[in-house]
Amino acid sequence: MAVSPPLPVDLSGIRLDPGKGxxxxxxxxxxxxxxxxxxxxxxxxxxxxxxxxxxxxxxxxxxxxxxxxxxxxxxxxxxxxxxxxAAVTASAPVPATTPLDVPLTQPLQRLQAHHLPLPREGAPRAFRVGVPAFDLFPFETWARLSARFWRKPSPARLGYGDPAGDWQLRELIAAYLRNGRGLHCDPAQIIVTCGAQQAISLCAQLLVEVGDKVAVENPGYRAAGHAFAVAGAQLVGIAVDGQGLDTDELESADCRMAYVTPSHQYPTGVTLSLARRLALLDWAERREGWIIEDDYDGEYRYNGTPLAPLAALDRNGRVLYVGTFCKIAFPALRLGYLVLPKALAEAFSRRRALDTRHLEIGTQAVMASFIADGHFQRHIRRMRAAARSRRDALLANWPQDIRGCAPLPDVEAGLHLCVRVDSLTREAELIARAAQVGVELNGLSDYWLPGSPLADDQRAGLVLGFAAVPEARIVEATEALRAAWSD
Known part of the structure; x- marks a missing residue:
């Protein structure tokens, strides 16, 4: 009987799982x-x-x-x-616990200091901030429009597209802004973006030089501040009071750019007064500066029609207007737009081409049909009514006389409200107890720039989104808070 020759190497330690490839x-x-x-x-x-x-x-x-x-x-x-x-040269594996000793460039260093936290996991709960009532979105209509487009798409729309976005969608956005918001612009001034954050980041990339001072609301939307800081800006916090951004304080700051949320300040919820809107525009004209207007939830106004954007008052081409569909549809849609002064439109389009070439066409085409067929305006009306009803449910059922917590303010716009708390210690306690009963709250203290001049206790509060869940779940959440916060 012939004996097999020995194997050149010992591979007997290899174990293969028959349930896998x-x-x-x-x-x-x-x-x-x-x-x-x-x-x-x-x-x-x-x-x-x-x-x-x-x-x-x-x-x-x-x-x-x-x-x-x-x-x-x-x-x-x-x-x-x-x-x-074969002769293979490979470095010894680095243990996962050992950090790589690699010198970081200045942009990477800035990115380490300014980054966004991971989003909350799971379906929305009361009182998650920044989430509309996407349980009311007409997904069947969206699916039908999507199927209609992809059933036989035009070959002209399947190649490399315009970096500024689909022309038909830009025309419809311009018409919507003109008829629904009082903002007159040409479709050529519009760039379709992957949500509002990309629009803000694009402004930071093209308008900020390293070392520039950029004015931001304080407290304010920290993600916008991060975008400017990563571009090399020095952030200058400008106080917000009952009339919005303090334009007198802005005058004394050595800035040529300001980021604002005038229709519904984030997170305090106040509206920038007309006098300060005019003062802000005058500041931009005299300084030859720029205003980045983030109108993230401007469609939600509960008394009268939505306010005209600050950009509608601009006569000197100093305002860049940021809009989004994510607060009307759902955040995962990732579709927004940027309305630019005519002098900037071509440069922004060219920069956009270097980043992403262009956005995916399907979502743009379906949104264009969604608007053209009248579904968008109907959905806005439905979402506004739902948000008003959910706001009312929160105001009617909010636990009263909570130690250290001010009464809820009047809420005439937007998707969230802010209530003051008398100390950071009490803020942390209320948030922790809420989390124990499955209720999400944001602390106002998280929205301030580091080193803000106010005392710690003046920066405390709770920020609540009221549109994410139906009225019945809002009532359940307020009852849970009442029990959790009972002293």
Whole structure:
């Protein structure tokens, strides 16, 4: 009886799971042994038939694994001459707990200091901030429009598109802003973006020089501040009072750019007064500066029609208007727009082309049909009514006489409200107790710039979104808070 020759190397330690792809597992096992030196360069691997017998698998499994190793350069040889491990240079693996000692560039250093926290997981709960009533979105209508577009899309829309966005959608956005918001602009001034944050970031990339001072509301939307800071700006916090951004304080700051949320300040909820709107525009004209207007939830006005944007008053091309569909539809849509002064439109479009070339066409085309067919305006009316009803449910059921917590303010706009608390200690306590009963609250203290001049206790409060869940769940949440906060 003939005796089989010994295998060139010992591979008996390889274990393959029959419930998974065998060839892929064998390829990974051999690759790891080659990279870590257990199979050194020049070693002859077993013949495919011998290795198949050793591992108890079919010869085709071994052949497929060898073919992949050949293709990637881990092994070499010729048919009939055997298979040998190629000379592979690989660094020793770095343990996961050991940080890489790599010098960081200034942009990376700024990014380490200014980044966004991970979003909250799971479906919305009371009182998640920044989330509209997307449980009311007409998904069947959206699916029908999407199927209609993709059933037979025009070949002209399937190539590389305009970096500023789909022209039809830009025309419809311009018409909506003109008829629904009182803002007159040409479609050529509009750039479609991946949500409002990308629009803000684009402004930071093109209008901020390293070392520039940028005025931001304090407290304010920290994600916008992060975008400017990563671009190299020094953030200058400007106080917010009952009339919005303090334009007198802005005058004394050495800035040529200001980021504002005039229709519904985030997070305090106040509206920038007309006198201060005019003062802000005058400041921009005299300083030859820029105003970034973030109208993130301007459609939600509960007494009368929505306010005209600050950009509608601009006669000197100093306001860049940021709008979004995410607060009307749902955040995952990632669709917004930027209305630019005519002098900036071409430059922004060119910069956009270098970032993403252009946005995906399907979402833009479906949103264009959604607007053109009248669904968008109907949905706005429905969302506004739902948000008003959910606001009323919160105001009617909010627990009263909570120690250290001010009464709820009047809420005439937007998707959230802010209530003051008498100390940071009490703020943290209320938030922690709410979390224990499954209720989400944001602390106002998180919205201030580091080193803000106010005392700690003046920065405390609670920020609540009231549109994320139906009225019944709002009532349940307020009852849970009443029990959790009972002293």
């Amino acid at each position: 065998l060839a892929g597992q064998l390829y990974q096992a051999l690759r790891e042994r080659i990279l870590d030196g257990r199979l050194p360069a020049g070693v002859r691997l077993p013949a495919s038939r011998d290795l198949a017998t050793l591992l108890g698998v079919g010869r085709n499994t071994v052949v497929r694994a060898f073919d992949q190793l050949y293709a990637e350069g881990y092994v070499e040889g010729r048919v009939g001459a055997g298979t040998y491990v």
